[in-house]
Each structure stands twice: as C-alpha cells, then as structure tokens.
Amino acid sequence: MARLQGKVAAVTGGSLGIGKATVTRMAEEGACVGILDCLADEGEALAREMTDAGHQVGYWHCDVTNEDQVKAAIDGVAAHFGKLDVMVNNAGIAGPNKPTHELSEEEWDKVQAINVKGVFFCTKHAIPHMKKAGGGSLINLSSIYGLVSAADLPPYHASKGAVRLMTKTDAMFYAPDRIRVNSVHPGFIWTPLVEHHLQGTGQELDKAKQATAMLHPLGHMGEPDDIAWGIVFLASDESKFMTGSELVIDGGYTAH
Numbered sequence: 154m155a156r157l158q159g160k161v162a163a164v165t166g167g168s169l170g171i172g173k174a175t176v177t178r179m180a181e182e183g184a185c186v187g188i189l190d191c192l193a194d195e196g197e198a199l200a201r202e203m204t205d206a207g208h209q210v211g212y213w214h215c216d217v218t219n220e221d222q223v224k225a226a227i228d229g230v231a232a233h234f235g236k237l238d239v240m241v242n243n244a245g246i247a248g249p250n251k252p253t254h255e256l257s258e259e260e261w262d263k264v265q266a267i268n269v270k271g272v273f274f275c276t277k278h279a280i281p282h283m284k285k286a287g288g289g290s291l292i293n294l295s296s297i298y299g300l301v302s303a304a305d306l307p308p309y310h311a312s313k314g315a316v317r318l319m320t321k322t323d324a325m326f327y328a329p330d331r332i333r334v335n336s337v338h339p340g341f342i343w344t345p346l347v348e349h350h351l352q353g354t355g356q357e358l359d360k361a362k363q364a365t366a367m368l369h370p371l372g373h374m375g376e377p378d379d380i381a382w383g384i385v386f387l388a389s390d391e392s393k394f395m396t397g398s399e400l401v402i403d404g405g406y407t408a409h
Contacts, residue, residue: 156389158183161234163227165217165275166244168195170344171294174377175241175384180208182385184239187230189215189223189275209234217244217271224278237282239388242272242293242316247350248308261308268312269319276323280332288331292387293320294380295336297403306350317399324397333396335387340403341365342375370405 162179166172167188173195180186180203188210190196196212203210211233213226231237248264249256272293283289298306299313317336324334341347343362351361366373383402386392401407 155183156385156391157239160238160388161185161187161230161236162239162241162388163187163189163213163230163237163275163279164241164243165189165215165271167241168192168199170346171339171342171377171380172241172243173199174381175243176210177203178378178381178385179239179388180210182389184388185209185234186211187226187234188212189217189226189230190244191216217274218266220274220278223271223274227275227278227282231282236286237279238286238289240275240279240283240289240291241384241388242275242291244271245294245312245346246309247306247346248312250305250350250353251307253307256307264308264312265315268309269315272316272319276319276334280327280330283327283332284330289333290388290392291320291323291327291332291334292384293334293336295320295338295399297338297340297401297406299336300338300399300401300407320399321397328396333387333392335392335395335398335400337380337383337387338399338401338403338407339380340369340375340406342377342380344377347374368406369403370408373404375402375404 162184167176168190188196200212215226245268249260295316296313298310299317320336354361
C-alpha cells in the first residue's frame with residue numbers, strides 16, 4: 154500500500170505504544186517518518202528496524218517540554234527528508250491518580266507540560282514547515298477523557314480536554330493555509346502507559362485489565378494498531394475534507 158507515499162511525518166512519543174505503531178504503519182504506507190522521543194535506545198532501535206526493512210525512518214532526540222529541542226528535532230526532520238507534511242502529537246503521560254485536593258503543583262504542572270505545552274511547542278514549530286509545503290495535517294492525540302470524565306487522574310483529564318479545544322482553534326486558524334488539524338480520542342489501549350496506570354489501582358493487574366476491558370461495549374481494550382490506522386487515515390488525502398474533527402476510536406466507551 155502507498156496511502157502516504159511522498160509524505161513526511163514526525164511522531165512524538167514514537168518509540169513505544171501508539172507512537173511506535175503509528176511510525177510503523179505510516180512507514181509501511183510510504184511515508185518518511187521522524188521518531189521524536191526522549192527514549193533514545195527504543196527510538197534508535199525502531200529506526201534501525203524500519204530502515205533495515207527498507208523504509209525511510211530516523212530518530213531525533215526530543216523532550217517535548219523543551220522548546221529548543223522541539224524546534225531542533227522538527228527542523229531536523231524537515232531538513233533530512235526535504236519537508237514536513239504531517240505532525241503527530243502523541244507524546245503524553247497519565248500522571249498521578251489522586252483526588253484534586255491531594256495533588257501538588259509540581260504533579261499538576263508536569264502533566265500539563267508534556268500533554269499540553271508539548272502539543273503547543275510541536276504545533277508552533279511544525280506550522281512554518283507546513284506553510285512552506287503548501288499544506289499539511291496536524292494530528293493531536295487527545296482521549297476519551299477529552300470528551301467525558303471519570304473520578305480519577307484530574308491532571309490528565311484536564312490536559313486532554315485542553316488538547317481537544319486547541320485542535321479546534323488551530324483548525325480554524327490554519328484552514329486558509331490548507332493545514333488540517335484533527336484530534337484522536339482513544340479508549341483504553343493496551344500500552345505501557347495503560348499498564349502502568351492499572352498497576353496503580355490496587356487491584357491485581359489481570360483483574361484490573363478485565364474490569365477496564367468491560368467498560369467498553371465491545372468487551373475488550375484496543376490495540377495500538379487500532380489507533381495507528383486512524384492516524385494514517387487523518388494523515389492521508391483520504392481525509393482531505395476533515396478539520397477540527399474528533400476521531401473517536403474507543404470500543405463504544407463514549408456511547409454510554
């Protein structure tokens with residue numbers, strides 16, 4: 154397949170989980186892909202694996218809370234591959250699972266710095282390259298918890314609600330530049346982030362996993378590829394009339 158042939162993409166948090174699946178599927182669909190991550194061993198290993206398989210994939214070290222690193226990485230991807238068409242803002246953390254009144258300022262700020270400010274920095278420095286390219290697709294990973302909530306993870310829920318509204322604002326700002334901006338809202342996907350979250354619930358992991366799976370009408374959690382294929386769609390010209398939209402891939406969670 155060649156749904157992304159000729160496109161250049163950058164994916165934050167591209168070394169693990171949804172990010173890794175996204176890098177893999179995008180490259181298989183013909184895109185040149187830059188992995189932006191602070192996990193150097195995992196990122197470099199994935200880049201080697203994909204390159205050995207005949208794809209054009211590279212790794213750029215990037216802490217999304219550091220604007221200088223963000224700019225250097227995005228500029229590096231554009232310089233290496235000749236342009237930038239697609240920016241996938243995937244990097245994120247769950248943060249502490251505490252009631253709001255028990256959170257420290259530091260705990261709150263860390264989640265916002267990665268999940269919200271990171272999206273801001275990456276958008277800020279991707280836009281000039283997309284304008285130069287004559288258009289592009291920005292894809293922001295929000296969550297079901299950018300649409301509904303639950304009695305846990307207050308900083309995470311706040312951050313994902315922010316990403317949802319940032320997406321709509323930028324969709325309107327940059328529509329005249331033929332830059333589309335859409336958000337993706339996964340349900341629970343079996344990734345290291347979700348596994349770590351469930352380990353902190355106090356339940357046995359298998360029981361916590363089963364209970365979480367049953368929150369979805371389909372009766373199971375999703376896999377990283379379930380989200381990656383949605384991102385491929387938003388990156389491709391198949392979604393050329395979509396901007397400011399919410400792509401919900403949640404096993405029916407928000408249909409309750």
